[in-house]
Each structure stands twice: as structure tokens, then as C-alpha cells.
Amino acid sequence: MPKIISKIIQKQQFNPDFLGVFINPFCLVRRALWKNISLLAPKLEGKLLDLGCGSKPYKKLFTNVADYIGLEYDSPRNRSIGIADAFYDGKHFPFPDNHFDSILMTQVLEHVFNPDQFLKEVNRVLKPTGAILITVPFVWDEHEQPHDYARYSSFGLTHLLENSGFGIIEKHKTLSDVRVIFQLINCYIHKIIPFKNYKVRVVLYAIFISPLTILGIILGNILPKNTDLYIDNIILARKKYEQEI
Numbered sequence: 001m002p003k004i005i006s007k008i009i010q011k012q013q014f015n016p017d018f019l020g021v022f023i024n025p026f027c028l029v030r031r032a033l034w035k036n037i038s039l040l041a042p043k044l045e046g047k048l049l050d051l052g053c054g055s056k057p058y059k060k061l062f063t064n065v066a067d068y069i070g071l072e073y074d075s076p077r078n079r080s081i082g083i084a085d086a087f088y089d090g091k092h093f094p095f096p097d098n099h100f101d102s103i104l105m106t107q108v109l110e111h112v113f114n115p116d117q118f119l120k121e122v123n124r125v126l127k128p129t130g131a132i133l134i135t136v137p138f139v140w141d142e143h144e145q146p147h148d149y150a151r152y153s154s155f156g157l158t159h160l161l162e163n164s165g166f167g168i169i170e171k172h173k174t175l176s177d178v179r180v181i182f183q184l185i186n187c188y189i190h191k192i193i194p195f196k197n198y199k200v201r202v203v204l205y206a207i208f209i210s211p212l213t214i215l216g217i218i219l220g221n222i223l224p225k226n227t228d229l230y231i232d233n234i235i236l237a238r239k240k241y242e243q244e245i
Contacts, residue, residue: 021213023202037058040234072086132166167239171233173234180231
């Protein structure tokens with residue numbers, strides 16, 4: 001695949017514009033994530049740790065960050081990709097205490113089987129009063145099987161973070177309107193398409209999924225919100241001082 005096409009696809013995967021409506025079955029949820037992360041990104045600064053960094057798709061949003069470090073789970077595949085700067089052995093992060101000013105963790109916590117232990121490590125490497133930005137799904141299908149372990153309500157996630165030594169600053173919910181229904185239908189169609197060839201799939205996305213995406217966008221701006229049914233939690237929190245815990 002030519003490099004320019006790969007760049008276009010990468011862009012449409014995480015920050016879809018009008019083209020993404022036709023080629024990305026997750027256009028609605030990805031647009032909402034990008035919007036919310038963009039809104040909160042300026043509040044993270046200094047040395048930042050991107051936990052579960054993947055391809056570091058949100059890196060350019062963090063303009064106040066002096067040093068951007070990506071951490072991934074240690075596996076032959078993640079090492080071969082060559083994007084992560086450090087690797088997690090499943091127990092400890094390879095960093096000293098109070099090392100980072102900020103932490104970004106997008107769509108990671110649902111893949112963590114031991115969230116209490118994991119968040120203790122997050123707290124350990126974050127400086128006092130350091131900021132953490134977390135996104136995690138509430139309504140979504142199983143993905144990255146078999147390493148998909150949990151879904152979090154806004155209350156459950158708040159409780160988990162507060163018990164791990166964090167104070168909530170801001171909370172947001174994405175697609176808390178009729179778009180959630182259209183996004184889930186699109187997920188269903190995406191999963192049942194039998195063809196593996198990407199070009200064939202894109203044609204089918206344009207035929208079957210893009211009309212639903214467009215309709216979802218239109219109705220989402222007309223019909224009332226329902227904040228009890230949504231796709232993702234977005235939380236900005238800070239590490240508490242010891243005397244606050």
C-alpha cells in the first residue's frame with residue numbers, strides 16, 4: 001500500500017473527517033474521542049506517559065508536553081512495531097516513583113485484568129498533583145479478544161480512581177444521544193461482513209454504514225440527549241496529596 005494512502009487511512013482511523021464517514025465504521029465514536037481528548041489535552045503538560053500508546057495517534061494534541069513517552073505491554077509484536085519507548089511486564093512500570101507530570105490512558109483499562117494493582121503503578125510513577133486523562137468504554141462490543149475484561153459505568157470508574165488515590169477534575173460522556181444506537185448498528189455490520197479484503201470492505205462500508213453514520217449525525221443534533229446511555233467515559237483526574245487520601 002503506498003505511503004500516502006497509509007497516512008490517509010491512519011488519519012481517518014483516529015480523526016475522521018467527511019471521508020471517514022465513508023471508510024471508517026467507527027467514525028462516530030472516533031470523532032467523539034478526538035474531540036474530547038483535544039478539549040482536555042492542553043491541561044496535561046511536562047513529561048507525559050502514554051500508557052498503551054499503540055501508534056501514538058493523539059501525540060500531536062499535547063502541545064504543552066515537553067517529553068512524550070509511550071509504554072506498551074511487552075510482547076514480540078509490540079517490540080517489532082518499534083513505536084513504544086518502554087515496555088510493561090504486567091506487574092511494574094519501568095520508571096521510578098514520581099517520574100511523570102502527566103499520564104494519558106486511552107481505551108486501555110478495559111484490557112487490564114488487575115485494575116487496582118495497575119492503578120497503583122499509575123499513581124506511583126505520577127508526580128504529586130500530576131494529571132491523568134483516561135478514556136474507557138461503557139457500551140461497546142468485545143474487542144481485542146480474549147484480552148477484554150471489563151466495562152465501566154461513570155460511577156464505577158470514579159469509585160475505582162478515588163480508591164486508587166486520584167481526585168476527579170472533569171467527567172464527560174461521548175455519544176450520549178441517539179448516535180450511540182447508530183454506532184452500535186455500524187459495529188454489528190462491521191463484524192458480520194464476511195469479506196477480509198480491505199478494498200471490498202470499504203465499498204461495503206460506503207454502501208451500508210455511511211448512510212447510518214450520516215443519519216446518526218443528523219438525528220443526534222435534533223433529538224434529546226440521554227446521559228445514561230453512551231459509548232465512552234472521559235475523565236481528567238489528578239493524583240492526591242498523601243494528606244488528602
